[in-house]
Amino acid sequence: MIMIRDEIAADISAREVLLDKAFGPGRFMKTCERLREGRLPAEGLALSAVDEDGALVGTLRLWSITTTSGHDALLLGPLAVSAERQGSGLGSALMRDALMRAAAFGHGAVLLVGDEPYYRRFGFATTRTATLSLPGPYERERFLACELRAGALDGASGLVLASGRQIVLPVEFEVARAA
Template sequence: MTFDLHPHLLAPVAAAPLSRAPFAIADETQADVPAREALLDAAFGPARFLKTCERLREGRQPAPGLALAARDDGGEFIATIRLWPIFAGGRRPALLLGPVAVAEHARSLGLGAEMIRASLIRARALGHRAVLLVGDEPYYRRFGFEQRFTAKLALPGPVERARFLGLELAPGALEGAEGRVSAAPLEAPMALPRAA
């Protein structure tokens, strides 16, 4: 089965294949939890639990197959990224990207961008259609995130509007999306079947 990939996702990966990088990206495991929590504490401190996006993650698990970890050549845990099932207003399935964190000594490797690309490509391959996040628009623009996709959406708490961004993994996935973003019920199917 093949998938059409968003141009913002395909080109950078083709230009910088992961196989040549001094790190490996793979599924997060239960054994990674202490290292992941320590990395997030170092990157964001205790204030990370006060962020509006945390309201959408509390008591939930990341979307299946969308919790990734990176390790260096020596096997050290050096980066994390997770995507979470949400509804982008009403019952429109989407994902929430974050947090993404990279160990301070590994930040010059371009690992944050590779983690984002890998997670978006995987999300697309799994049938997810849209991703939202709160982050710096100049950074996330390279992956195709734009403010226009969230113009009529609201998060369950305060956020700088200029930092609330969206990406369509499938054309039209966020067209007409409006209302409050909410956490998806645990039993809700989040990926829609692909057309044949």
């Protein structure tokens, strides 16, 4: 039995291990990582999938972004499922849950960089990203969007920028880091 729930602090180290196994060290070099750096996931949109023993077997986060044309949206990623659970439908369940939550919270659109054949089933396509760009290298055919609310990306253009809550480090950490 797998349960999808909000991510908790105890999930974070297991999440990093899962992401390292799924994507390797190159994951930190991706353009989308630049939009996540120093930011917190969108409120209520960091999900963990845990098995009956409480082990983390899947993760998905959504991040607040905006465009230079003033269109707010979410950035999805990364989505990862443990090797032993791949092919079980867990990735799809995480996607459906995340999109449902995002719509319930009033978000209008979700963008991602990923495999169009996989994400098409959730409503993602390149048609709404043709006038948008990311701040770094990416494969244009993998830059996808899904509107959760019809017309949410009408007129959207320009560069995608991070807009989410910034991570605030404790003063003690900042002082130690500066020394």
